[in-house]
Amino acid sequence: NAGVTQTPKxxxxxxxxxxxxxxxxxxxxxxxxxxxxxxxxxxxxxHYSVGAGITDQGEVPNGYNVSRSTTEDFPLRLLSAxxxxxxxxxxxxxxxxxxxxxxxxxxxxxxx
Amino acid sequence: xxLLEQSPQxxxxxxxxxxxxxxxxxSVFSSLQWYRQEPGEGPxxxxxxxxxxEVKKLKRLTFQFGDARKDSSLHxxxxxxxxxxxxxxxxxGNQFYFGTGTSLTVIP
Numbered sequence: 001n002a003g004v005t006q007t008p009k010x011x012x013x014x015x016x017x018x019x020x021x022x023x024x025x026x027x028x029x030x031x032x033x034x035x036x037x038x039x040x041x042x043x044x045x046x047h048y049s050v051g052a053g054i055t056d057q058g059e060v061p062n063g064y065n066v067s068r069s070t071t072e073d074f075p076l077r078l079l080s081a082x083x084x085x086x087x088x089x090x091x092x093x094x095x096x097x098x099x100x101x102x103x104x105x106x107x108x109x110x111x112x
Numbered sequence: 113x114x115l116l117e118q119s120p121q122x123x124x125x126x127x128x129x130x131x132x133x134x135x136x137x138x139s140v141f142s143s144l145q146w147y148r149q150e151p152g153e154g155p156x157x158x159x160x161x162x163x164x165x166e167v168k169k170l171k172r173l174t175f176q177f178g179d180a181r182k183d184s185s186l187h188x189x190x191x192x193x194x195x196x197x198x199x200x201x202x203x204x205g206n207q208f209y210f211g212t213g214t215s216l217t218v219i220p
Contacts, residue, residue: 004154035210040121042200043155043210058207090154098143098204103154 002026006091006104013081013111021076021107023091029102031094032074033058034066036087037106043090049074050097081111115139116203116211124217125191133186133214135201142204144177144184149198191218 007022025032033048035058045058049068063085065077074093078085088108092101116137125131135144143162147155159168161177161184168175172195174187184201196218201211 033208040212042116042118042213043202045207045209048207059209092154100145100157100160101147101155101202101208103156105152105154 004091004093004102004104006089006107008107009105010108011110013078013109015082015111017081018077018079019081019109020078021089021091021109023074023076023104024072025074025091025093025102026072027093027095027102028071029093029095030071031097032068033092033101034064034074034076035090035092036060036085037090038087046076046089078109081109083111085109086111115205115209116201118199118201118211118214120214121212122215122217124219127192127218127220128190131188131191131216133188133199133216135184135186135211137182137203139203139205140181142181144181144204145202146175146184146186147200147202149200150196155198155200188216191216193218193220 004025030051034046035043044060047066049055055066088106090106091104094101119134145160146158149155159175164179164181166177172189176185199214203209
């Protein structure tokens, strides 16, 4: 059972470069979200989506874009990476607005 | 600003000891969840509490939701090395907010 799959697992960028973190789920979940995890700060919500074609901002959306063209995929785009975006990023999904969140294994991003 | 504050941030105890982790907020949540995260992995759900004053037990773990639905606690009895990990509370409001996390190390 794949669940939530994130790629890549590790990435090093230079300041100003762009990249996309991929997230795919095979559970037919309507709700998908992106979090960043930094030491001492738990998980902070970046963007979320309640269905294909619908996205909204979370707590820390600046510097990130998302789109949801299919139920399965929810990519996170960094248009111009900054050192402050060095973090571990987690994608998560769940069936409805409430309930258990299922997480991917994370993507560790370093911006030099 | 973190909506949910957890304490302590770090906890290192000997096997067999008891411990309590706290999750506090000034906001009211419709439900609260606890997750555990191991290194290199995503968080995994332990429990969901939805009613003020609710107590749930999961083997040696006891979870309580505050009467006002603003806070929660996790108590572990006779901790084991397998309990080592990062414990995160998460509250359901207009969004889903995670706490600051408690890193637990249980020493054999």
